[in-house]
Amino acid sequence: MGRSPCCDKTGIKRGPWTAEEDMTLVAHIEQHGHSNWRALPKQAGLLRCGKSCRLRWINYLRPDIKRGNFTDEEEDAIIQLHAMLGNRWSTIAARLPGRTDNEIKNVWHTHLKKRLDSSSSKTSGQAAPKRKAKKPVAAASTADGPVSMPVSSPEQPISSSATDYSMASSLENTASFTSEEFQIEDSFWSETLAMTVDSSGSAMEAGVTPNSASPSSSNDEMDFWVRLFMQAGEVQSLSQI
DNA sequence: AAGGTTAGCAACCGCCTTTGT
DNA sequence: CACAAAGGCGGTTGCTAACCT
Structure with a gap:
């Protein structure tokens, strides 16, 4: 089957996330949830790919993340x-x-x-x-x-x-x-x-x-x-x- | 002190699976 | 049932900082 690219990469910011982006993402998810990752960046006003947002949330911003060294x-x-x-x-x-x-x-x-x-x-x-x-x-x-x-x-x-x-x-x-x-x-x-x-x-x-x-x-x-x-x-x- | 090397980690990429129409 | 869209996963890469010579 055909596969559309994850997102249109034109105008998409890549690389490390800034604090502002993090806060924007967190604030948006707190308010609206993340029912649709692909639509989320646009809704939140982020110049990021939906996948990138998801990854950032899952791996870093989620409140239940336990950080620090592994025991x-x-x-x-x-x-x-x-x-x-x-x-x-x-x-x-x-x-x-x-x-x-x-x-x-x-x-x-x-x-x-x-x-x-x-x-x-x-x-x-x-x-x-x-x-x-x-x-x-x-x-x-x-x-x-x-x-x-x-x-x-x-x-x-x-x-x-x-x-x-x-x-x-x-x-x-x-x-x-x-x-x-x-x-x-x-x-x-x-x-x-x-x-x-x-x-x-x-x-x-x-x-x-x-x-x-x-x-x-x-x-x-x-x-x-x-x-x-x-x-x-x-x-x-x-x-x- | 400076340059090179290595380790650690965040993020990206592409594929597969699941879900909706 | 077929197709497309979206989510999810694992592999890999690139950057940064710590360490070594």
């Missing part, structure tokens, strides 16, 4: 989920609340892959990171100069005035997203990890189902396969990585 638990979860699911980043992301597929993908390619490589080739020590700390999360630095974001940062969780979301009071311990109708307790990680070695699937039955975290129906299917793998005992061997 060991999160990294372990990614490794195990990747062993089960492969490069299905969105599915993996659905099991890591507050993390985006893009972020997980980046972490995988920059940290975890190396970590696995080094641990498989040689178990001595870890892949020494060349950098000491992640650079502060700032939005793009553009011709407009570095911008300070009205959005999340590890030190300053989002307290956006988004009407549909309520951020967790503490990102370290608990994340609760009322609009998403789920809560993540401290036990999430232990359950997530235990899930991979416990074929009973009790974690899911306990209400920590990813389905409640994501409306995506594809998770149903994925859960099926995860369970199937677990029951087949494949996970046990994979988890020994």
